[in-house]
Amino acid sequence: MRIPYSDICKMLSTILIGKGMDEVDARLSSRLFADASRDGVYTHGLNRFPLFVSYIDRGFVDVKAKAECESRIGIVERWNGNNGPGNLNAYRAMERAIGLSHDNAIGVVALRNNNHWMRAGNYGLEAAENGCIGLTWTNAMPNMPAWGARDARIGNNPLVISIPYKDTPVLVDIAMSMFSYGKLEQYSMEGKECPVDGGFDDEGRLTRNPDAIRKTRELLPMGYWKGSSLAIALDLVVSLVSGGRTTRDIGELEVETGVSQFFMAIDLSLFPDKPQMESKIERTLSFIDSSKPRNEGICVHYPGEGMKRIREESMRSGVYVADSVWAKIEALL
C-alpha cells in the first residue's frame, strides 16, 4: 500500500508519544523513520519500527534519555547517548558536528552508548542538507564472520559519505556485509535470489540463496577480505575515539545496544571555491552517467540517483509500506 508521508509521520508520532516520548522528539524520530521508507530504505524505515517500539517496552531504549557532551579533546567532542533513542541521538550528534564545522571547517562528534541508529544514510543527508560533506559510521554487534572465519566476530558497521548536490545529495550508505539481514529477508519474501553471492551455505559453499545464508548466519563481507578488514578498522577507530564499546563488547550484552558512532562534517561554505563546486560535481556525475552500459538499455547511475527517483515517487503517490508492516504498526496504537 502507499500512504501519504505526513500521515505516516503523524501515526508514528502518536505511538511514540504514547510510549512516553516528548512531542518534539517524537516528531523528529517519526520523520527519520518515514524518511528512510520514503527513500526506499524500507528495511531500516517502517519495517523496523515495531522492533524499535518493542525495545522501548523491554527497557533497552530509554525514551526520556538525551545524548550529552561529556568532554572535548581539541576539536573532538565526546558524547554519551545514555541509551536513548538511536536515531535521535545520532541526529543530534551530527547536528553538533555540523555546528562545530562552521567554526573550524571540520566538526567531529564521537558518540558512545547509543542504540541502533536505524538508517545510516539519514545522518549523511542531514550533513549535506546543511551544506556539509558528511562522513559517519557505526559499529554493531558481532554479526559477520571475519574473512576466513565461520563464526560472527565482527560487525557489518555501516559507513556513510555524503556530498551536497542540488536538491538531492550524493549519498553512499553501505554496510560491510554484502547484504544486511533485512535485505536477505526481503529477498526471501519476494522469492528471489541475491544478485551476487551473499554468504555461505551449511556445506561452506558460497551461495546466493537468502534462506541458506539466514540459516548459517555466515554473511559474506563486501569485497571478501577488503570489507572484513575495513569493518575491523572502523570498529577500532570508533570505539577508541568515542571511548565506547567495541563490537566484541557489544556482543556480551543481551541485545544490540550501547554502540559507538563517529560523525564528521566538513563545511564547504567556508571554502573560497564554493561557487564552482556544484559544476565540478556535475561534470563528474554526468561523465559517469554517460558511461557505456554493460547491458543495453540499463543506465549507469551515481550513488543517490536511484534514491532521488524513489523519493519523488513517494512524495507524489505516497510512501510504499508492506500491508503486513502497516498492520503491525496500527496494532501499536
Added chain:
Amino acid sequence: MRIPYSDICKMLSTILIGKGMDEVDARLSSRLFADASRDGVYTHGLNRFPLFVSYIDRGFVDVKAKAECESRIGIVERWNGNNGPGNLNAYRAMERAIGLSHDNAIGVVALRNNNHWMRAGNYGLEAAENGCIGLTWTNAMPNMPAWGARDARIGNNPLVISIPYKDTPVLVDIAMSMFSYGKLEQYSMEGKECPVDGGFDDEGRLTRNPDAIRKTRELLPMGYWKGSSLAIALDLVVSLVSGGRTTRDIGELEVETGVSQFFMAIDLSLFPDKPQMESKIERTLSFIDSSKPRNEGICVHYPGEGMKRIREESMRSGVYVADSVWAKIEALL
C-alpha cells in the same frame, strides 16, 4: 633474490641523486620504496621504481619541486604538490596533518597536484608510528568502470585506515577495485588465477583469469556497486576539499599525474583513556584471531598481521626482489 634493506635504500638513493634529487629527499623517497617491498607490497615498491624514474626523465615528476601550504580554512590546510615526487609530497602532507593533530586532536591536509604516491599504506604507517590514527585516500585516473558500465570512468582510489598498536600498526590499505593492475600482472607472471572474480572477459562474463581482465581493462569494483559508489564519493570529497582535479579531470592529461589526496590524523595521546587503548585493541584482535577457521589449519588474521610476518622475514633474510626488477634498477645507475 633477497637483498639487505639498507643496500636497497643506498642503491635507490644513488640513482635519485643522479637524477638531480637533493640528498635528504633521495634518502626518504628511497626508504618509502624499500618499505613497501619490505612489507610485501612489491607492486608499489621496487617493481614500480623504474616507472617512477622514467616519469622523472619525461618531466612528469619534478624532483626539485616541494609541496607547500597554499591556504588554511579552519583547521584544514590546503597544500599544492607542484607535481613533485608523489611519495615525498604525501609523506610531508601526512607529517603536517600529524603536527596539526597535536594541537586540535585532529589534523587535516588536503593536497592537490601530486604525483602517484606509490604505496598508500606508507602514510597510514607514518600516522600510526607517531601515535595517531591515520585516514587517507587518493584519487586516480579513470581506471575502472562504474558498476553497470563497460568503460573506465572512475578511479580505484585507494583508502587507508591505520591504528597504532604495539610495534606494528593495524593497517587497512585497499583499492576500490578487487585487484590492482600490478596484482593482475603478478598473477599472470606466476601463472595463477585470481582467488575470486576480478573483472570481465571480452564476452562480458565475470572471470578470474588475469590476462582476460588485462585485455578488456574491465576491472570489477570490490563489492560490486559498493566499491563503485565508494570510489565516486572518495573522488568528489578529495577533489572538493583540496581544490584539485577529479578523476575525470586527471583522465584528460597525458599520463596519471596531478592527483588529489586527503590526509587526516587523530592524536590519541591527547585522550585521557590512552593508557587503556592498547589492551582494548588487543581484546578485539585476539577475539578475531581466535575465530573458528573456515578451512582447518588456516588461521584468521587481523589487517596488518600478515605484513608484520613478511616484514620480519625481510629484515632477517633480506627484502625479496624479483631478479628482473633488480636488473632493471641496476641499469638505471
